[in-house]
Amino acid sequence: MTQLVTQAEFARMTGYAKSYITKLKQAGRLVIIDDKVDVAASQARIAATDGAARPDVSDRHAQHREGIETEGMPDDIPSDIPSKAASEAKTAHFKAMQSEADYRLRIGELVEASEVSHAVADISISFRQALENLPARIASELVGKDLDSIRATLKTEIHAALSEMERNFDKKLKEMSDD
Template identity: 30%
Template structure:
């Protein structure tokens, strides 16, 4: 019965990485039996076809020499003439201008699309009746800011004694963060409740 190894074990057997074994399998240079490598058969096939150190097919012995000779015999490319250089420079300049114009046109189109979307959003809001006069919005915003400041001052006054007694700066910072978080959460809940009341009144 032939000796069978996993792909990883066969890689260790050959002293190569797993990728080399995968390369051999992809090129049908490994004999597999039920998903495992037939060691003797694969060694025999690789001995004739593959360089075990690299996992690649060996090139003919004289291939590198022929390649070197061909490279040495290759003539240097002709230097471009002044006319060719001027034409190339002019083409490069025109391409740069064309690219700049295309970029500007793309930006203008994006700006137009944004304006259309904003217009559609405003139109939908107007139809839905959710738009309010700017004066009413400013008044409501001022009321909200004043309410938040009052809540924050009240919370600080309530915790002033505890803050004064605490000497650890990190704990003081933590206490302040907790106060701010509490006021922010309470204020957000109050705003949401107010919005719900307004919706109920509108529905009624």
């Protein structure tokens, strides 16, 4: 006698998730009669189409996995198969990456992006202010001078502003590496 059950009952009987039963149905791996699952026939079809029982199916899935790019992930973690093992492997991988980043931060090879951003902003503001104050500071020195003297004075002042910016950069880099 054929035992017919709903998809939810079949899921409970087999221990599969309801979503997996839906995927089996969509893949044609369930025998459906009048919107009910034929238990024995479906179990036989699932077993017959299982990758472990059919080398051609497992080979096809392996080829599919090989073609998937997994940027930044170890090769032994299949990205297309959501599983607890794959999830744990990803977690371990990223924990290792975080540990490496923490180590590089401690030994001074890495700097927090926010620290760099603040340092660049501080130095940029100082440099901008130096350039904006330049006319007010040297205007009186330029009055009555010939063109070559004006150029020489401007060159000296700009060189001084750039040198100050370089010193500020060096100072900020030293402060960040000391932290």
